[in-house]
Amino acid sequence: MHRAFGGAARMDFRDDAELDPSQVEDTRAAGPQRRGGGSMPGCGALPIGGKGGCLLAMLGLGALLLFGQPLMSGLTTDNQPGQYRPAPEPSGNLADRCKRGSDADQSEDCRIVGIVNSIQSYWKQAFAxxxxxxTPAKTQLFGGARTTVSTACGKADSSVGPFYCPADQKVYLDLSFFNDLETRFGAQGGPFAQAYVVAHEYGHHVQHLLGTMRRVGNDRQGANSGAVRLELQADCYAGVWANNAVRTGFYTEPFSRRDIDQALSAAAAVGDDSIQRRTQGYVTPDGFTHGTSAQREKWFTIGYQYGDPGRCDTFTGAI
Structure with a gap:
């Protein structure tokens, strides 16, 4: 598993950094409260490891099609309805509350805005x-009173976890997942674990823009599958952003080694082997869709060490 680096975690935003809350939509206060499994297109048709999870939501295949529906690209394969923990309700409009980096240091909502802003600033520079x-992608926050969300990829609920829908080019995030990351997945947690999750999903957006998702084809499961390679590349892209984040102007200084350890802990916690051991008691590599804990740590680390998207070729050679 991951190694602890030590050193103080900081991840401080520059107090005077200007936030752009228009990149994040907050729908948590909308609609009646609903719980349960949602209504994914084709949900339940391909269960995960005999646990009855919805492979459609969590497979991580981006714009590929299954049963004629666009697939969502999620962080994990662990989709277990009925384990929903409500996220805190929003307190006011993001545009009113999230204006400067100092706000991002004080509020989880504004921190997400700052993280999204920094990630997209980096990729804008890298593409140029x-x-x-x-092309920027918005993040939509849902949960609280609204535990289901409608997307161009179908309906999802809070049990799905964070995901990217290429059909509408949005990242969907229920902030209650960050609690689950610690309590259900056993991750260390912390601000940079959150940043890793968001950066991973934006890695899928980059893959969508570059056309990388087409390389998966029907190779959707297995230890060396195209699906696994796609997910590991998104982990690598998350590390690339982490290396370059201070250059985007949103942070005071490079991340500490303890910050990076939070990301490695999160990456290890959502490895296929780790999730399978927890949910079914044994590991079945033929069912992998995201990669092992060690692989996810490895590719995040490669991205972070080199800070170069060109180093994230997970589709060539061994992974």
Missing amino acids: GRNRTY
Whole structure:
């Protein structure tokens, strides 16, 4: 598993950094409260490891099609309805509350805004450096009173966890997942664990823009599958952003080694082997869709060490 680096965690935003809350939509206060499994297209047709989870939501295949429906790209394969923990209700409009980096240091909602802003600022620069245009993607917060969300990829609920829908180019996030990351998945938690999760999902957006998702084809499961390679590349892209984050102007200084350890802990916690041991008591590599804990740590680390998206070729050679 991951190694502890030590050193104080800081992840401080620059107090005067200007936040752009328009990149994050908050729908948590909308609609009646609903619980349960939601209504994913084709949900239940392909259970995970005999646990009855919805492979459609969590497979991480981006714009690929299954049963004629676009698939969502999620962080994990662990989709277990009935374990919902409500996220805190929003307190006011994001545009009113999240204006400067100092706000991001005081509020989880504003921290997400700052993280999204920094990630997209980096990818805009990276794309421009390669004579390409980066198209921003919004993050939609749901949960609280609204535990289900409608997307262009179908309906999802809070049990799905964070995911990216290429059909509407949005990242969907219920903040209650960060509690689950610690209590259910056994991760260390902390601000940078949250940043890793968001950066991973934006890695899928980058793959969508670059057309990488088409490389998966029907290779959707297995230890060396295209699905696993896609997910590990998103982990690598998350590490690339972490290396370059201070250059985006949103942070006071490079992340500490303890910050990075939070990301490694989160990556290890959502490895296929770790989740399978917890949910079914044994490991079945033929059912992998995201990669092992060691692989997820490895590829995040490669991205972080080099800070170069060109180092994230998970589709060539061994992984």
